[in-house]
Amino acid sequence: MEISTTKQFDLHRRMVRIRLFEEAAGRLAEANRLPGFLHLYVGEEAVASGVCGALNDDDHITSTHRGHGHLVAKGGDFNRMMAELMGKATGYCKGKGGSMHISDTSLGMLGANGIVGAGSPIAVGAAFANRYRGRGQVAVAFFGDGSTNIGAFHEAANMACALHLPIVFACENNEYGEFTPRHKTMAITDIVDRAAGYGMPGVIVDGMDVIAVHEAAVEAVERARQGGGPSLIEAKTYRYYNHHGIQNLGLKYRPDEEVATWKQRDPIFTFEDRMIENGVATREKVDEIWAELRQDIETAIQFADDSPYPTPDQIMVDVYTKSSTSNTTVGTKS
Amino acid sequence: MSDERKLSYGQAFNEAVSQMMEADPDVFCAGEDIGAFGGVFGTFLGLQAKFGEHRVVDTPISEQAIVGLGVGASVTGLRPIVDLMFMDFICVALDQIVNQAAKLKYMFGGEASLPMTITTAGGGGLSAAAQHSQSLEALLCHIPGLKVVMPSNPYDMKGLMISCIKDNNPTVMIKHKRLLGMSAVVPTEAYEIPLGKGNILRPGTDVTIVAYARMANEALIAAAELAKEGIECEIIDPRTLQPLDADLIVDSAKKTNRVVVVHEAVRFGGLGGEIASQIQELAFDYLDAPVTRIGAPFSPVPFSPALEQHYIPDAKTILAGVREIMQRNVIRG
Ligand SMILES: Cc1ncc(C[n+]2csc(CCOP(=O)(O)OP(=O)(O)O)c2C)c(N)n1
Numbered sequence: 232m233e234i235s236t237t238k239q240f241d242l243h244r245r246m247v248r249i250r251l252f253e254e255a256a257g258r259l260a261e262a263n264r265l266p267g268f269l270h271l272y273v274g275e276e277a278v279a280s281g282v283c284g285a286l287n288d289d290d291h292i293t294s295t296h297r298g299h300g301h302l303v304a305k306g307g308d309f310n311r312m313m314a315e316l317m318g319k320a321t322g323y324c325k326g327k328g329g330s331m332h333i334s335d336t337s338l339g340m341l342g343a344n345g346i347v348g349a350g351s352p353i354a355v356g357a358a359f360a361n362r363y364r365g366r367g368q369v370a371v372a373f374f375g376d377g378s379t380n381i382g383a384f385h386e387a388a389n390m391a392c393a394l395h396l397p398i399v400f401a402c403e404n405n406e407y408g409e410f411t412p413r414h415k416t417m418a419i420t421d422i423v424d425r426a427a428g429y430g431m432p433g434v435i436v437d438g439m440d441v442i443a444v445h446e447a448a449v450e451a452v453e454r455a456r457q458g459g460g461p462s463l464i465e466a467k468t469y470r471y472y473n474h475h476g477i478q479n480l481g482l483k484y485r486p487d488e489e490v491a492t493w494k495q496r497d498p499i500f501t502f503e504d505r506m507i508e509n510g511v512a513t514r515e516k517v518d519e520i521w522a523e524l525r526q527d528i529e530t531a532i533q534f535a536d537d538s539p540y541p542t543p544d545q546i547m548v549d550v551y552t553k554s555s556t557s558n559t560t561v562g563t564k565s
Numbered sequence: 566m567s568d569e570r571k572l573s574y575g576q577a578f579n580e581a582v583s584q585m586m587e588a589d590p591d592v593f594c595a596g597e598d599i600g601a602f603g604g605v606f607g608t609f610l611g612l613q614a615k616f617g618e619h620r621v622v623d624t625p626i627s628e629q630a631i632v633g634l635g636v637g638a639s640v641t642g643l644r645p646i647v648d649l650m651f652m653d654f655i656c657v658a659l660d661q662i663v664n665q666a667a668k669l670k671y672m673f674g675g676e677a678s679l680p681m682t683i684t685t686a687g688g689g690g691l692s693a694a695a696q697h698s699q700s701l702e703a704l705l706c707h708i709p710g711l712k713v714v715m716p717s718n719p720y721d722m723k724g725l726m727i728s729c730i731k732d733n734n735p736t737v738m739i740k741h742k743r744l745l746g747m748s749a750v751v752p753t754e755a756y757e758i759p760l761g762k763g764n765i766l767r768p769g770t771d772v773t774i775v776a777y778a779r780m781a782n783e784a785l786i787a788a789a790e791l792a793k794e795g796i797e798c799e800i801i802d803p804r805t806l807q808p809l810d811a812d813l814i815v816d817s818a819k820k821t822n823r824v825v826v827v828h829e830a831v832r833f834g835g836l837g838g839e840i841a842s843q844i845q846e847l848a849f850d851y852l853d854a855p856v857t858r859i860g861a862p863f864s865p866v867p868f869s870p871a872l873e874q875h876y877i878p879d880a881k882t883i884l885a886g887v888r889e890i891m892q893r894n895v896i897r898g
């Protein structure tokens with residue numbers, strides 16, 4: 232598959248945006264400036280970027296507790312993201328959701344999720360609605376290796392295949408669920424083995440290689456769009472930081488050497504080297520991109536800092552939608 | 566001196582589990598990250614090293630199967646402790662809890678017993694947002710066949726947890742996340758606090774405050790403040806919510822004639838409604854004012870600390886509630 236220069240820069244930009252956002256969030260958390268839990272996506276950038284790079288703006292994605300990367304890759308706005316992480320009124324969720332519920336329905340990003348596995352059935356619903364309306368949109372469910380152990384995943388995968396829906400299951404296999412290695416919680420090594428059980432094609436890709444992820448995503452998304460039904464992509468990847476928070480080394484459940492080995496295959500730096508080697512980019516150009524996006528992050532932090540907190544009267548706002556907006560008229564019995 | 570030894574609320578839980586595992590080889594634990602890691606709140610620390618992987622089992626992320634494991638293992642003779650990391654996750658396992666664990670004995674005409682304990686962590690105050698902060702105890706208390714326990718301090722934690730494990734019914738032990746670090750003197754030997762027995766946390770004459778888990782501690786703070794104003798609060802901690810020690814609450818209501826019920830859960834449909842109702846059924850003629858219910862507003866738990874601090878009741882909310890009820894008077898004819 233020929234990936235155009237423009238597309239390569241697009242994928243690169245998505246990855247750098249995620250990296251910068253996450254590193255900034257990590258620094259703020261370290262300085263005790265972010266309330267709540269923080270699950271960083273650093274190391275896994277190629278997955279969200281490669282997949283979302285294959286989507287249109289009006290396609291849908293569902294996400295996980297580790298959701299910032301998915302929103303950034305779908306085009307999320309730094310200002311509103313940073314404000315949400317700080318619990319500010321100007322944030323994506325007006326300070327009500329925080330990191331674990333960050334969402335932008337206008338970008339088709341149907342929310343990070345605090346319940347492991349819960350995103351996949353929701354993606355099935357979005358895929359169903361997309362086909363129902365016949366506008367050719369697809370849905371992608373991002374999910375972790377650990378989440379494939381929960382009933383919700385299996386029900387979603389089976390239903391999607393039974394209904395032959397336009398959906399892609401995108402697994403981020405980072406070999407851990409929280410603090411427990413994958414091999415302790417399943418008897419298979421590759422998540423992709425599950426795909427056959429539901430009757431969908433599955434592929435394993437190098438989740439540190441954005442082009443490999445992207446190529447697999449393009450194929451799966453096209454299949455879905457053309458009415459070819461669901462597919463599963465398993466991206467082998469790694470999270471550099473702890474399950475939550477910002478510690479990366481000295482963790483009792485994984486060896487430091489393992490982190491170092493994965494970092495040698497960093498999805499961004501290896502891709503930059505390749506772009507330069509292939510004459511697609513120059514070091515100066517790459518540096519320029521980082522500098523420009525760094526500025527965006529600074530702006531976002533400033534925006535979030537300057538934003539007000541929500542006022543207590545907002546607690547009761549948005550529990551329910553105000554009135555019925557359905558255009559069906561239901562007759563009343565006399 | 567060993568009788569002066571202090572433990573945290575989390576350690577008291579751990580010691581109860583450890584002592585029961587020593588005493589009874591049929592007791593085992595299963596849950597996510599509880600083995601090698603010791604649990605995300607550290608409440609299972611050291612147990613796998615002590616009792617081995619076959620008795621302290623790291624499970625997949627599979628709440629329904631985790632509770633089902635407890636149901637199946639208990640009905641066939643073991644005494645499981647199954648952990649659901651956050652109370653919010655009981656929703657993922659509700660069929661096994663509500664339709665299976667709670668009902669098998671009854672549906673089988675008594676020919677089964679399920680000596681299992683479900684442990685979990687509830688409550689807010691950590692900016693953990695709407696899916697990691699809930700207090701869903703009312704949901705469980707509504708289900709015949711379950712017992713529900715919510716300790717407010719380390720001493721009660723140990724005694725209640727031991728009773729849960731020894732009980733031959735499905736029990737749910739709800740730890741409060743914000744109390745895990747609370748430290749107090751806890752006896753080294755194993756002891757039981759009977760399920761269904763409440764506790765007078767502070768004796769008083771003017772008004773009864775019924776409060777459990779973290780709210781019992783907030784009530785203590787409020788009571789100390791109110792004492793300075795000459796208001797003597799009697800604080801009743803039911804400790805077990807199902808079965809509920811209504812006698813203790815009603816006796817106190819008859820003595821003080823005024824009752825404030827406090828919980829962190831949403832006020833509408835919360836335990837406060839049940840408790841207030843029992844009081845009016847059994848002590849109506851003694852009341853000088855309607856029972857006051859304090860609870861969270863009818864919204865999901867908000868993320869931002871700027872909202873959550875106003876959402877969860879605290880000593881200040883309780884102070885205001887008590888001051889208000891003290892102003893109310895029924896003129897008896
Ligand atoms: C139903 C449910 N069970 C448990 C948890 C706690 N939890 C949060 S993230 C996580 C691990 C998820 O692992 P995986 O799906 O591999 O995603 P990763 O964190 O590796 O990206 C767990 C167990 C939860 N949030 N929801």
Ligand SMILES: [Mg+2]
Nearest residue numbers: 375376407408
């Ligand atoms: Mg994982």
